[in-house]
Amino acid sequence: MRTREQLRNVASSDLHDSTEEFGNIDDDDIPSNTAITAHQLIDQHMYGASKMSKQVIEKRLPNICFLHQVYSILRDNTTVDRELAQEIRRGRWRKFHVLGTMDDEYALMETKNYLAVIQEAKEEFIRETAAGINKEGQDLDSAFFDRFDALVQGPERETDVTRQSLSRTLSEKEVSQLCIYGLLIPHIQKDTYHFAIRRQGVYMSNYLKGRLELVRMLKRRPTKDILEKLLKTKRLRNTVFTHDFLLHDLVGSGRAERINAI
Structure with missing residues (x-):
């Protein structure tokens, strides 16, 4: 994932020899780290192996992630909230309340x-x-x-x-x-x-079933924990979403904690 700073450096490097042709890039045109992270969650982590093709899934399910999933990657929630407010004000992203979620669990699209x-x-x-x-x-x-x-x-x-x-x-x-x-x-x-x-109903059905599957896997463990690498080898039967996508949900919502093994 490229951060906002990396993208700014790339843009500056690309423009070094061609400023007359392209002019200056407005800093507001560079997506924030929050927007980049939301893109990554949706484009790279959402879908896994399924009986349905990815194209069919994408037609049925909306391309959204949740704000707390972004929190699980970018740990400074205050900065995330500020950047998201800027993205919304510029008209690039929208925030939604989705039925079946807590009042403070917002979807991003x-x-x-x-x-x-x-x-x-x-x-x-x-x-x-x-x-x-x-x-x-x-x-x-x-x-x-x-x-x-x-x-x-x-x-x-x-x-x-x-x-x-x-x-x-x-x-x-x-x-x-x-x-x-x-x-x-x-x-x-x-x-x-x-x-x-x-089609948020279909989305949330997959989302909540996947969340429940992972939580049950953890609860069945005597120590209530598992190596992430091992967890990802276990098949998810009731959802089209990936382990990564759902783990960001569990960690970001406080339902699970990721601990670095020594």
């Missing part, structure tokens, strides 16, 4: 990937209304997905959105359709919605 998810939902809406599957949405123009897209890219980048904010550009029926297509989830707090990630 690149904004460009979330915008692709919105487009995917729009295309599904168009197909289903044309086929008569979605009768309630047949009198709606699919352009309301574009208005939701603009809202996501606007200044309000929290995990939740109020009904009042939505009503500025969306009707009640359009909000209902966004819920049906997995982009909004009603909050327990009245007149508030969570921004949602489609």
